[in-house]
Amino acid sequence: MFRGKGDLFRWTIMVLSALVLLFIVAPLASMALNTGKSEFFSTVADPDVRESVWFTLRISFLSTLFFAAGAIPLAWVMARKQFPGKKIIQGIIDLPVVIPHTAAGIALLGLISREGVIGKAAGAVGLNLINNPVGTALAMAFVSLPFLINSARDGFASVPEKLEKAALSLGAGRSRVFFSISVPLAWRSIISGFVMMFARGMSEFGAVVIVAYHPMTAPVMIYERFSAFGLTYARPLSVLFVLVALVIFVLFRMISVERKVRQIPDANA
Amino acid sequence: MPMLSVSNLSRRFGSFSLKGITFDVAEGEYFVLLGRSGSGKTKLLELLAGLEYPDSGNIYVDGVDKTRERPQDRNVGLVFQDYAVFPHMTTYDNIAFPLRVRHVSEAEIRNKVTAIAARMNIVSILSRRTHNLSGGELQRTALARTLVVSPRLLLLDEPLASIDASLKDDIARLLRSLNRAGQTIIHVTHDFAEAIGMATRVGVIHNGRLIQTGTPSEVFDHPVNRFVARYTGVRNIFRARFKKEGATWIATTEKGLRLILEASEYPDAGMLIIRSRNVKLFTGIGNTDKQNLITGIVVEIVATPSGIDIEILAGERIFASITDGEHLPEDLREGSEVRFSMDPADLVFIKRTGSDDSE
Numbered sequence: 311m312f313r314g315k316g317d318l319f320r321w322t323i324m325v326l327s328a329l330v331l332l333f334i335v336a337p338l339a340s341m342a343l344n345t346g347k348s349e350f351f352s353t354v355a356d357p358d359v360r361e362s363v364w365f366t367l368r369i370s371f372l373s374t375l376f377f378a379a380g381a382i383p384l385a386w387v388m389a390r391k392q393f394p395g396k397k398i399i400q401g402i403i404d405l406p407v408v409i410p411h412t413a414a415g416i417a418l419l420g421l422i423s424r425e426g427v428i429g430k431a432a433g434a435v436g437l438n439l440i441n442n443p444v445g446t447a448l449a450m451a452f453v454s455l456p457f458l459i460n461s462a463r464d465g466f467a468s469v470p471e472k473l474e475k476a477a478l479s480l481g482a483g484r485s486r487v488f489f490s491i492s493v494p495l496a497w498r499s500i501i502s503g504f505v506m507m508f509a510r511g512m513s514e515f516g517a518v519v520i521v522a523y524h525p526m527t528a529p530v531m532i533y534e535r536f537s538a539f540g541l542t543y544a545r546p547l548s549v550l551f552v553l554v555a556l557v558i559f560v561l562f563r564m565i566s567v568e569r570k571v572r573q574i575p576d577a578n579a
Numbered sequence: 580m581p582m583l584s585v586s587n588l589s590r591r592f593g594s595f596s597l598k599g600i601t602f603d604v605a606e607g608e609y610f611v612l613l614g615r616s617g618s619g620k621t622k623l624l625e626l627l628a629g630l631e632y633p634d635s636g637n638i639y640v641d642g643v644d645k646t647r648e649r650p651q652d653r654n655v656g657l658v659f660q661d662y663a664v665f666p667h668m669t670t671y672d673n674i675a676f677p678l679r680v681r682h683v684s685e686a687e688i689r690n691k692v693t694a695i696a697a698r699m700n701i702v703s704i705l706s707r708r709t710h711n712l713s714g715g716e717l718q719r720t721a722l723a724r725t726l727v728v729s730p731r732l733l734l735l736d737e738p739l740a741s742i743d744a745s746l747k748d749d750i751a752r753l754l755r756s757l758n759r760a761g762q763t764i765i766h767v768t769h770d771f772a773e774a775i776g777m778a779t780r781v782g783v784i785h786n787g788r789l790i791q792t793g794t795p796s797e798v799f800d801h802p803v804n805r806f807v808a809r810y811t812g813v814r815n816i817f818r819a820r821f822k823k824e825g826a827t828w829i830a831t832t833e834k835g836l837r838l839i840l841e842a843s844e845y846p847d848a849g850m851l852i853i854r855s856r857n858v859k860l861f862t863g864i865g866n867t868d869k870q871n872l873i874t875g876i877v878v879e880i881v882a883t884p885s886g887i888d889i890e891i892l893a894g895e896r897i898f899a900s901i902t903d904g905e906h907l908p909e910d911l912r913e914g915s916e917v918r919f920s921m922d923p924a925d926l927v928f929i930k931r932t933g934s935d936d937s938e
Contacts, residue, residue: 470663472659472661472663473663473665473666475625475630475659475663476657476659476663476665477665477676478629478630478650478651479628479629479630479650479655479656479657479725480656480676480677480680480724480725480728481650481651481677481680481681481728482651482676482677482680483651483680486680490676491665494667495665495666495667
C-alpha cells in the first residue's frame with residue numbers, strides 16, 4: 311500500500327492530526343447529538359438562560375473594552391521600548407495564563423472583598439464588588455488580559471519603526487503618531503487580541519465562580535445545573551453556549567479574512 | 580553664516596558610535612555624505628532630524644542651536660531609504676499628513692498637495708493606495724510629503740538605492756532641479772559615482788567619523804587616506820619610501836618599483852596612488868622621453884562599458900583603464916609584454932595615514 315518511507319511518514323502525520331482533531335470535535339459533537347431538540351429549544355426559551363448568556367457576553371465585552379484602554383498602550387511599550395526588567399514585566403503579563411484560575415479568583419477576591427484595598431475603596435462609594443457585575447468583569451479581565459496584550463504587542467512589533475520615525479520627522483507629536491500610524495497599522499492584531507480576550511473572558515469559570523457566583527454567567531450556570539441536576543440538565547445550555555461562541559468566531563473570521571499583508575521593508579542603518 | 584553647522588557631534592549606539600562629527604553646509608548646497616553601510620551615515624541623519632539626540636556636540640540651523648529640539652521644531656525634512664510611505668493611506672493623505680498635524684485647513688491642504696504633486700509629477704496617483712506604487716512613485720510621494728511644508732534643509736537617505744536603474748536618472752534629475760531651485764540638500768549614499776554626479780560638496784564618513792570633506796574633485800583627486808582612495812575607485816595604491824637623489828625625488832615601492840615624483844617635499848615613507856586612467860600604455864608611437872616608462876606583463880584584459888581594463892604585473896600589480904579611441908599596442912593580449920608610463924604629476928602622495936586607514 312505504501313510506496314516508500316515518504317508515504318509512511320505522510321500517513322502517520324495524517325492519522326495523528328486526525329486523532330487530535332477528533333479529540334476536539336468528538337465531545338462537542340456527541341454533546342450536540344445527545345441533546346434532544348425539545349430540551350434544547352425549551353432551554354433557549356428559558357428567560358434565566360437567555361439573561362445569563364446575554365449577561366456573559368455583555369460583561370465580557372465591556373470588560374475587554376474597558377481594559378483595552380490600558381492594555382493597548384502597554385502592548386506598544388512592550389513592542390517598542392527596551393528597559394531593565396522588561397522580561398519580568400512580560401512574565402507578569404503571562405502569569406494569568408499559567409496559574410490555576412481558581413487561585414486567580416482567590417487572589418482577586420482578597421483584593422476586592424470588603425477588607426481588600428479595592429473593595430474598601432468601592433465600599434466607600436457604596437459599591438459591593440462581590441457578587442456584582444463589576445466583580446465578574448474584573449475576574450474575566452484578570453484571566454484574559456494576556457491574550458489582548460500579547461496579540462497587540464505582536465501587531466505593534468510588526469509595524470516598521472521607520473514609519474513612526476517618518477511621522478515624527480513630518481512634525482507629528484508622539485500621541486498623533488500612536489493614533490494615526492501605530493494603531494491603524496497594528497489594527498488587525500489588536501482586533502484579533504480583542505476578540506480572543508472577549509472570548510476567553512466570557513468562557514471563564516474558575517475565577518468568576520469565586521468572585522461572583524451571582525449574577526450568574528453562562529459557564530457558572532452550566533456548572534450549577536450539572537452539580538444540582540446532572541448531565542442531562544446541563545447539556546442543552548452547554549450546547550447553546552458553544553453555539554453562541556462558534557457563531558461569534560465564525561463572524562470574526564469572516565470580517566477578518568486575512569488580506570495579503572503588505573510588506574514594508576524594514577529599517578537598516 | 581552656514582545654514583547648517585554641525586559641531587563635534589558624538590553619540591553612542593550600543594557598540595557603535597559617531598565621534599566628533601563636524602561640518603558645515605551652506606545655503607543652496609548639495610552635500611553628499613558618502614559611506615559604506617554601517618558607517619553611521621543614517622544615524623547622523625537621524626540626529627540632524629531630531630529622531631535621536633547626541634551625547635555631546637551641537638547642531639545649528641541658521642545659527643540657532645537646534646541640538647535638543649523636537650523633530651517638529653527643526654524645519655528639517657527627512658526622506659527615508661525605502662521611503663517609509665504610510666501603507667494605510669492614499670498618496671494624497673500621505674502628502675497631507677504633515678499639513679494635517681500642523682492644523683492647516685482642508686482647503687489649503689488641497690491646494691498645497693495638488694501643487695506639490697504637480698511639481699513631483701504624481702497627480703495621477705493621488706487617490707491611489709500606496710502599497711502597489713512603483714519605487715519611483717513611492718520616492719516622489721515621499722519627497723512631496725517632506726517638501727510640502729518647505730523644510731529649510733532636506734535630508735535624503737539613499738534616495739536612489741531602491742529605484743530601478745531606468746528610473747534613477749529621473750529621480751536624480753528631479754533632485755538636482757530641486758537643488759537648483761534653492762533647496763539645500765544633504766544626500767546620503769554608499770555609491771561614490773552617485774556622489775560625483777550630484778554633489779557640490781562631499782563628506783566621507785567611515786566607522787562613525789567624518790574623515791574628509793571637500794568638493795568632489797578635491798576628495799577624489801586628493802584622498803586623505805587609503806580608505807578614501809580605495810572607496811573612490813583607486814586601485815593603484817602603493818606603500819613607498821621616498822628619497823631625494825640629486826634634485827629628483829624617487830619613490831621605491833614595497834615591491835621595488837622605482838618612480839620619479841614631482842618636485843615637492845616628502846617624508847621618508849607613505850602612500851602613493853595613481854588613477855588607472857592615468858596609467859598610459861606606450862604604443863611605440865609618439866614621444867619616448869616619458870618619465871616612469873615601465874615594462875610589465877599583461878595579466879588580464881577585461882572589457883568595460885567605456886573601454887578595457889588591463890592588469891599589469893611589473894613588480895607591483897598595476898591597473899590601467901583604456902577608454903575607447905585611445906591607441907593600443909597592436910599585439911596586446913594576456914601574457915604579452917607591455918610598456919606603460921605614469922606621469923609624475925599624476926602620482927598622488929597621500930598625506931595622512933594611521934587609524935583611519937583601515938578598510
